[in-house]
Amino acid sequence: MGMTLTEKILAAHAGVKKVEPGENVWVDVDVLMTHDVCGPPTFGIFKKEFGENAKVWDPEKVVIIPDHYIFTKDVHANRNIDILRDFVREQNLPHYYDVGTERYKGVCHIALPEEGWTRPGEVLFGTDSHTCTAGAFGQFATGVGNTDAAYILGTGQLWVKVPETMRFEIEGKIPDCVMAKDIILNIIGDIGVDGAAYRTMEFAGSGIEAMTMEDRMTLCNMVIEAGGKNGVIAADATTEAYVQARTDKPYRIYQSDADAKFHSVRRYKAEELQPMLAMPHSPDNKAGVSEALNVKLDRAYIGSCTGGKYSDFWAAAQILKDHPVKVDTFVVPATTEIARQLQENSINGKSLLEIFKDAGARIGEPSCAACLGGPSDTFGRLNGAEVCISTTNRNFPGRMGSKSSQVYLASPYTVAASAITGKITDPRDYLA
Amino acid sequence: MEKVFRGKAFVLGEDIDTDQIIPAQYLVYSLEKHGEREKYGEYALSGVPIADSGLPQGNIPLVAEGASESEFSIVVAGKNFGCGSSREHAPAAMQIAGIKAVIAPTYARIFYRNAVDGGFLIPVESIVSLVENIKTGDELELNLLEGHVRHLESNETFPIKPLGQVEEIVEAGGIFAYARKMGKIGASANV
Numbered sequence: 001m002g003m004t005l006t007e008k009i010l011a012a013h014a015g016v017k018k019v020e021p022g023e024n025v026w027v028d029v030d031v032l033m034t035h036d037v038c039g040p041p042t043f044g045i046f047k048k049e050f051g052e053n054a055k056v057w058d059p060e061k062v063v064i065i066p067d068h069y070i071f072t073k074d075v076h077a078n079r080n081i082d083i084l085r086d087f088v089r090e091q092n093l094p095h096y097y098d099v100g101t102e103r104y105k106g107v108c109h110i111a112l113p114e115e116g117w118t119r120p121g122e123v124l125f126g127t128d129s130h131t132c133t134a135g136a137f138g139q140f141a142t143g144v145g146n147t148d149a150a151y152i153l154g155t156g157q158l159w160v161k162v163p164e165t166m167r168f169e170i171e172g173k174i175p176d177c178v179m180a181k182d183i184i185l186n187i188i189g190d191i192g193v194d195g196a197a198y199r200t201m202e203f204a205g206s207g208i209e210a211m212t213m214e215d216r217m218t219l220c221n222m223v224i225e226a227g228g229k230n231g232v233i234a235a236d237a238t239t240e241a242y243v244q245a246r247t248d249k250p251y252r253i254y255q256s257d258a259d260a261k262f263h264s265v266r267r268y269k270a271e272e273l274q275p276m277l278a279m280p281h282s283p284d285n286k287a288g289v290s291e292a293l294n295v296k297l298d299r300a301y302i303g304s305c306t307g308g309k310y311s312d313f314w315a316a317a318q319i320l321k322d323h324p325v326k327v328d329t330f331v332v333p334a335t336t337e338i339a340r341q342l343q344e345n346s347i348n349g350k351s352l353l354e355i356f357k358d359a360g361a362r363i364g365e366p367s368c369a370a371c372l373g374g375p376s377d378t379f380g381r382l383n384g385a386e387v388c389i390s391t392t393n394r395n396f397p398g399r400m401g402s403k404s405s406q407v408y409l410a411s412p413y414t415v416a417a418s419a420i421t422g423k424i425t426d427p428r429d430y431l432a
Numbered sequence: 433m434e435k436v437f438r439g440k441a442f443v444l445g446e447d448i449d450t451d452q453i454i455p456a457q458y459l460v461y462s463l464e465k466h467g468e469r470e471k472y473g474e475y476a477l478s479g480v481p482i483a484d485s486g487l488p489q490g491n492i493p494l495v496a497e498g499a500s501e502s503e504f505s506i507v508v509a510g511k512n513f514g515c516g517s518s519r520e521h522a523p524a525a526m527q528i529a530g531i532k533a534v535i536a537p538t539y540a541r542i543f544y545r546n547a548v549d550g551g552f553l554i555p556v557e558s559i560v561s562l563v564e565n566i567k568t569g570d571e572l573e574l575n576l577l578e579g580h581v582r583h584l585e586s587n588e589t590f591p592i593k594p595l596g597q598v599e600e601i602v603e604a605g606g607i608f609a610y611a612r613k614m615g616k617i618g619a620s621a622n623v
Binding site: 038050127151 | 468545
């Protein structure tokens with residue numbers, strides 16, 4: 001019996017030849033990532049458990065990317081940035097992307113690949129549930145809490161229960177109006193918000209092979225919304241080109257064996273896929289966009305680790321280049337690199353940034369911003385009973401701020417088309 | 433670890449996510465500092481829409497206004513409790529509010545893991561959802577030795593699953609205590 005891609009990575013990092021789903025193993029960690037919300041309590045636990053003078057296990061493997069509450073007057077949030085700085089100084093950590101400096105990046109899950117921290121075959125833990133995004137690079141990546149992160153900081157190891165793998169095969173050519181976001185919303189709607197609980201979601205097939213790295217990241221990013229432990233896509237030439245452009249570090253490519261045992265295999269025909277929504281208040285509350293037309297909106301939001309990548313803005317700009325928005329529209333590039341690309345890249349001689357501004361959208365600073373609500377002065381936060389369509393990842397009650405708000409999750413195409421009309425709109429109406 | 437204890441039930445529905453357990457705006461507070469730590473108790477489960485808070489009738493907050501500890505100590509919930517983010521502040525906030533155990537048919541894995549590895553509370557898996565059988569305010573006895581939860585007024589018992597592989601970590605009080613016991617890390621904080 002062969003092994004899945006995830007089982008192979010975990011076996012290699014546990015120093016054993018074979019692992020079985022359900023088994024607990026201790027694995028060696030290649031990278032630990034933390035941010036401004038969970039870093040400070042993690043460092044507190046680390047000191048409490050290992051001692052005031054303890055040193056982290058390997059400064060080269062600790063990556064700290066503040067991104068959650070950055071552009072706020074909240075004194076407690078700003079204190080958390082100071083705690084990060086103190087710890088970085090005291091531990092002499094080289095990989096810190098500090099706020100207010102040239103190094104500042106923004107959303108950690110996008111900054112990690114941009115900076116070469118996502119490498120095939122490695123084990124990445126992060127103190128954020130969307131750490132699963134990095135599975136797009138053919139590695140094992142998952143979110144952990146502060147205590148587990150503190151344990152890793154001191155030892156470089158963590159116990160993992162080996163997950164069963166659910167395989168999702170997408171075959172054929174994906175229609176131009178359908179984005180990776182539509183595909184993952186469709187899958188989550190099919191299996192439910194706990195449909196992959198404790199399991200791996202592995203994506204494969206010709207539809208996946210044709211995807212860019214950013215599209216693959218969108219798929220893996222939202223596996224947590226189905227309860228998945230990790231999402232993974234086998235690395236290929238597309239992955240290698242992306243990784244090699246950003247790091248010289250060695251990596252190892254694993255594939256699932258032909259005789260690997262999967263929990264289940266689901267197959268989707270790419271040409272049957274359509275623009276999708278998750279309606280309030282759950283990511284699995286799916287509907288085709290065409291089933292929810294004319295829902296009146298107060299706001300549109302384009303941003304986050306899920307829908308704030310360059311390709312997401314490029315898609316939105318295809319629609320917004322010719323039309324002004326009708327509702328408050330917030331544009332938040334995930335990282336400073338993406339913000340720069342919005343300035344530098346243009347469509348018909350107009351930069352993406354100008355397209356968004358001319359359409360009437362408001363542009364925010366790179367960060368997580370209103371995806372998770374945050375302090376009351378957060379850019380784009382839903383502070384009342386607004387109805388919002390968003391490219392983000394969660395729409396549980398109160399996720400983007402107020403408990404009385406309602407959030408529809410959709411692709412950047414659908415969000416842009418809906419921003420123009422002020423109601424949920426099929427992007428096919430605006431795509432040639 | 434207490435293996436048999438009694439407490440008042442606080443009942444919730446399905447898919448209670450971590451933004452409902454502790455809304456993100458409060459994550460700025462320190463979990464250690466006196467005067468801030470208590471806020472986690474004050475705001476625990478404050479993100480649950482009030483109509484769904486304290487079932488079946490709803491409109492019952494876990495923690496009374498102005499308090500940081502709850503009169504309830506056992507949360508009974510539907511499937512997939514703790515889904516959403518990886519914030520360990522979620523089980524920590526519940527512990528600070530006085531919650532000792534959750535009883536739900538299934539959990540989201542990061543919440544479950546955080547509850548166990550941080551030693552915050554015991555995530556007990558019931559065989560079926562008990563949301564229909566138990567009302568907020570009912571007195572329960574959780575018996576981990578015999579594997580059931582007992583409704584004190586009716587004397588009805590409901591089976592729960594054994595903790596299984598994580599029992600040793602729960603018994604030790606978290607991953608650090610467990611790792612010390614197993615000799616994986618040094619015995620004291622300064623080793």
